[in-house]
Amino acid sequence: MPRVVDALATIRSSRFDLPLTYDAQAFELQIGDVVRVPLGSREVLAYVVTAPYDAPADPKRKAVLERLDVPRAFDDEGLHLARFVAEYYICTLGEALSAVVLAGALPRTIDSFVRTVAQPNPQRYPSVPARLVRLIWEELGDGFALETLLRHPDARRAGDRGTLLRYIQTLVRSGELRRERRFVQPKTTAYRVRVLFAGKASIRGGKAQALVAFVREQPGVPRADALLAGFSNAVIARAVKTGAIDEREVEPAHTRSYAPLSDAAFPATAEQRAALERLDAALDARAFAELLLFGVTGSGKTYVYVEAIKRVVREGGRAIVLVPEISLTPQTARRFEAGFGDRVAVLHSALSERERFDAWQACARGEIDVLVGARSAIFAPLRNVRLCVVDEAHETSYKQETVPRYHALTVARERMRAAGGVLVLGSATPPLESYEAALRGKIELVTMRERATAQPMPSVHVVDLAKEFESGNKRIFSTTLTQALGERIARGEKTVLFVNRRGSGGFILCRSCGHVPQCPRCDVSLTAHRGEGLLRCHYCDFQMPLARKCPECGLETIREFGVGTERVVEEVGRLFPDARVVRMDSDTTTRVGDHARLLTEFGERGDVLVGTQMVAKGLDFPTVTLAGVVAADVGLHIPDFRAAERSFDLIAQVCGRSGRAQAGEAIVQTYSPTHPAIVYAAKHDYDGFARGDLAQRRELRYPPFSLLVYLGVISRSRKTALDVSGRYAELLRGANAGEVLGPAPYPIARVNNEWRFRLAVKTRTPKPLRAAIRGELVPLARADRETRLVINVNP
Ligand SMILES: [Zn+2]
Numbered sequence: 001m002p003r004v005v006d007a008l009a010t011i012r013s014s015r016f017d018l019p020l021t022y023d024a025q026a027f028e029l030q031i032g033d034v035v036r037v038p039l040g041s042r043e044v045l046a047y048v049v050t051a052p053y054d055a056p057a058d059p060k061r062k063a064v065l066e067r068l069d070v071p072r073a074f075d076d077e078g079l080h081l082a083r084f085v086a087e088y089y090i091c092t093l094g095e096a097l098s099a100v101v102l103a104g105a106l107p108r109t110i111d112s113f114v115r116t117v118a119q120p121n122p123q124r125y126p127s128v129p130a131r132l133v134r135l136i137w138e139e140l141g142d143g144f145a146l147e148t149l150l151r152h153p154d155a156r157r158a159g160d161r162g163t164l165l166r167y168i169q170t171l172v173r174s175g176e177l178r179r180e181r182r183f184v185q186p187k188t189t190a191y192r193v194r195v196l197f198a199g200k201a202s203i204r205g206g207k208a209q210a211l212v213a214f215v216r217e218q219p220g221v222p223r224a225d226a227l228l229a230g231f232s233n234a235v236i237a238r239a240v241k242t243g244a245i246d247e248r249e250v251e252p253a254h255t256r257s258y259a260p261l262s263d264a265a266f267p268a269t270a271e272q273r274a275a276l277e278r279l280d281a282a283l284d285a286r287a288f289a290e291l292l293l294f295g296v297t298g299s300g301k302t303y304v305y306v307e308a309i310k311r312v313v314r315e316g317g318r319a320i321v322l323v324p325e326i327s328l329t330p331q332t333a334r335r336f337e338a339g340f341g342d343r344v345a346v347l348h349s350a351l352s353e354r355e356r357f358d359a360w361q362a363c364a365r366g367e368i369d370v371l372v373g374a375r376s377a378i379f380a381p382l383r384n385v386r387l388c389v390v391d392e393a394h395e396t397s398y399k400q401e402t403v404p405r406y407h408a409l410t411v412a413r414e415r416m417r418a419a420g421g422v423l424v425l426g427s428a429t430p431p432l433e434s435y436e437a438a439l440r441g442k443i444e445l446v447t448m449r450e451r452a453t454a455q456p457m458p459s460v461h462v463v464d465l466a467k468e469f470e471s472g473n474k475r476i477f478s479t480t481l482t483q484a485l486g487e488r489i490a491r492g493e494k495t496v497l498f499v500n501r502r503g504s505g506g507f508i509l510c511r512s513c514g515h516v517p518q519c520p521r522c523d524v525s526l527t528a529h530r531g532e533g534l535l536r537c538h539y540c541d542f543q544m545p546l547a548r549k550c551p552e553c554g555l556e557t558i559r560e561f562g563v564g565t566e567r568v569v570e571e572v573g574r575l576f577p578d579a580r581v582v583r584m585d586s587d588t589t590t591r592v593g594d595h596a597r598l599l600t601e602f603g604e605r606g607d608v609l610v611g612t613q614m615v616a617k618g619l620d621f622p623t624v625t626l627a628g629v630v631a632a633d634v635g636l637h638i639p640d641f642r643a644a645e646r647s648f649d650l651i652a653q654v655c656g657r658s659g660r661a662q663a664g665e666a667i668v669q670t671y672s673p674t675h676p677a678i679v680y681a682a683k684h685d686y687d688g689f690a691r692g693d694l695a696q697r698r699e700l701r702y703p704p705f706s707l708l709v710y711l712g713v714i715s716r717s718r719k720t721a722l723d724v725s726g727r728y729a730e731l732l733r734g735a736n737a738g739e740v741l742g743p744a745p746y747p748i749a750r751v752n753n754e755w756r757f758r759l760a761v762k763t764r765t766p767k768p769l770r771a772a773i774r775g776e777l778v779p780l781a782r783a784d785r786e787t788r789l790v791i792n793v794n795p
C-alpha cells in the first residue's frame with residue numbers, strides 16, 4: 001500500500017481548514033515538516049500533521065511535490081497542543097497552529113514572471129499606458145519579481161499599481177507571461193545575540209551619551225536590554241554608525257560578561273523551604289501534579305521556582321516559566337540567567353522576529369533547558385519538560401483575545417498532563433477557579449504568608465468618598481490621602497497612585513444642556529485628554545478637538561467627570577508644586593523600553609508614580625511607603641462575573657506595592673466602602689473574599705461551576721446582528737446544549753460602526769455544547785456574509 005501523510009494548507013481560509021491526504025512515497029516526512037502540495041488548481045505550502053501511514057491506492061490522490069529544507073514548524077507535542085486548543089476553544093486546527101508556529105518559520109512566497117513571446121499583442125489591451133507596457137516588455141529583465149515591478153520608479157503614478165496588477169493577470173491568462181512561484185526559505189542560524197560595547201568615538205546628544213554611559217557600565221550588554229532600558233533603535237543605530245558603540249553578534253554564552261544579579265541577598269525562609277519540599281515531592285512522584293503556590297506579594301516565590309528548576313535541570317529535565325509580558329524585564333531575565341547561564345532563553349517583547357525564531361530553534365535543537373516567556377512560550381518545542389511555572393497566574397494577559405482565544409494556564413495544564421510533569425501556579429491572589437480546586441483537594445495548595453523581608457503587609461485605610469463629598473471636599477483626593485501624600489513627599493519617601501483610566505478625565509458633560517460628546521462610531525462617550533487638547537475614543541481611537549464651548553448650546557459650561565491619570569498628575573502638581581511626578585499609562589509607554597525608562601526615572605528621582613494597571617504589577621521599590629487607589633469603583637460595577645475578582649486583585653496588588661522594605665500604608669478611595677472586594681482587600685483576606693464570591697458563582701452557575709461560552713454575533717447592521725444571534729439562541733436551546741442566556745447587546749453594543757450581540761451559554765456537560773457549536777453554528781456562520789461569529793470559551 002502507498003505511504004501517505006495528511007497535510008494542512010498554511011493559508012488561512014475557511015475553504016481549506018481540513019488536512020488532505022497526499023502520497024508521500026518520495027520523501028521521508030515527519031510531523032511539522034513544511035511541504036509543497038497541489039491544492040485545487042494551485043500549489044500551496046502545507047504542514048504535515050500525521051506521521052506517514054499506509055492507505056489503499058487512490059488514483060485521484062495527489063502527491064507531495066517537495067519537502068522544504070526548513071526546520072520543522074512544530075513537533076509532536078506542539079501538534080498535540082494545537083489539536084487540544086482547536087477542540088477546547090472551538091476553532092480550526094489551522095487557527096490553533098497559528099499560535100504554535102512562529103511567524104519566522106514559514107518560507108516567503110515570491111512570484112516572478114517569464115515572457116513566453118517576444119512582443120505583446122497591442123490590440124488586446126489598449127487601455128494600458130505605453131510606458132507601463134514598455135516597462136514589462138523592454139526594461140525589466142526576464143523572470144522579474146512582482147515586487148520589482150511594483151516598486152519601479154516609472155510605475156509610481158496614481159493608479160499604476162492597479163493597472164499593472166490587472167495587466168499582469170490578463171497576460172498570465174493569455175499565456176504571454178508565465179508565473180513562476182519560488183519559496184524563499186528562512187535562514188536557520190545559530191542562536192545569536194547582539195551585544196554592545198563602548199567604542200572609541202565620541203558622540204553628541206544627551207540620549208546618545210546616556211547610552212554610551214549605560215554600555216560602559218555593563219560591557220557586553222545585549223542590545224535588547226538597551227531597548228528595554230528605554231534607548232530607541234534609532235539612538236543605538238546612530239551610536240553604532242558613528243563608532244561610539246561597537247555592536248557584535250555572539251553566542252548567548254558570551255552575553256554574561258557583565259555581572260548577573262545574585263539571589264543570595266536573603267537566606268531562604270522556613271516557608272520557602274517548606275514550599276520547595278512539597279514541590280520536590282511532586283517531582284519525585286514522576287506523574288502529573290498541579291500545585292497552587294499561594295504567596296503574598298514579596299514572599300519570594302521566584303526563589304522557590306528557581307530552586308525547583310535547578311533540580312529538574314540537574315536531573316536532565318527542562319522547564320518553562322510563563323510570566324506576564326509586563327514582567328519580562330532585564331531584572332526577570334537576570335534572575336534566571338544567574339541560575340542557568342547560557343541554557344536559558346528569555347523571550348521578551350524587545351526581541352526581533354528573527355531573534356525569537358532563533359531562540360525557538362535553539363529549544364528544538366536541545367540547547368535550552370529553561371525558557372522564560374509570555375503566554376505563547378507554552379507552545380515552545382522544548383523536549384522533556386518536567387516543570388511548568390505560571391507566575392502571577394491571575395493575570396488577564398494569559399488569555400489571548402484574538403483567535404485562537406486560548407488561556408495559557410489551560411494549555412500549560414494540558415501540556416503537563418500529557419507529559420506527566422508538574423504544573424505550578426504562583427499568585428498572591430490566585431484565580432478563583434484554581435483556589436476552588438485547591439479547596440476541594442483537587443490540586444495541592446502551598447501557602448506562603450510572610451514576606452521574605454519579614455515586613456508586615458501595609459495597613460489599609462478605606463476612605464468613603466460620599467462622606468468626604470458631604471463634608472465639603474469636592475476634590476479628587478480625600479483629606480486622608482492628601483495628608484499622607486504630603487508626609488511622604490516631605491520625608492523623601494515614594495508614593496504609587498493607581499487610576500483606572502488614562503487621559504485627563506472620564507466623560508465630558510455640558511452643565512447647561514446635558515450634552516455628552518459620543519464617539520460617532522462606537523456606543524461610548526469620548527474621554528478627555530486635556531494635555532493633547534483632544535477628546536478620544538478608547539475603543540476605536542476616534543479623535544476630535546476638545547472645545548471650550550459646548551458644541552450643542554455654545555455655552556462655556558463644559559465639565560469633566562471621572563478621573564484619569566492626567567488629571568491626577570495635575571492635582572498632585574497643584575497640591576505639591578515641588579513634587580516630581582512620573583505618569584505611566586498606555587499613552588506614555590507606546591514603545592518598547594518606555595516602561596523600564598519610566599520606572600528608572602521614578603526609582604532615581606521620582607516622588608509620585610501615577611498610572612493605570614501597569615503600576616500594580618511586579619513593581620518593587622523598597623522606598624514606596626504609600627500606595628493609593630484613587631477611585632476603586634470603576635470596574636467594580638461592570639456587568640462581568642469576574643468584575644469583583646478583578647477589582648480585588650487590583651486593589652490587593654496596588655496595596656502590595658507599599659512597604660516592601662519598611663512599614664507601609666495604603667489608602668483606598670471609594671463610593672462603595674462595603675463592597676466585599678474592597679472590605680476583604682483592605683483586610684488582606686483573600687480567603688474570605690474567595691469563599692464569598694465562589695458561593696455566589698455556585699448559585700449563579702458561573703465558572704468554575706460550569707463551562708461558560710460567549711457567542712458573539714457582529715454585523716454592520718443592528719437588526720441582522722440581533723436576528724442572527726436570536727436564531728442561534730433558538731438553535732442551541734433546541735439542541736439542549738446548556739443554559740442559553742440572551743441575545744443581549746455587548747456591554748458596549750457598537751464599536752467601530754459594528755453592532756455586537758452575544759449569547760452566554762453555561763453548561764456542566766461541555767461535549768454536546770461544543771458539538772452543537774462546531775456542527776451547526778459554525779457552518780451557518782461561515783455561509784453568512786453579513787455577520788461574524790466570535791466564539792469565546794471561558795472568557
Ligand atoms: Zn470609537
Ligand SMILES: [Zn+2]
Pocket residue numbers: 510511512513514515550551552553554555
Ligand atoms: Zn451645552
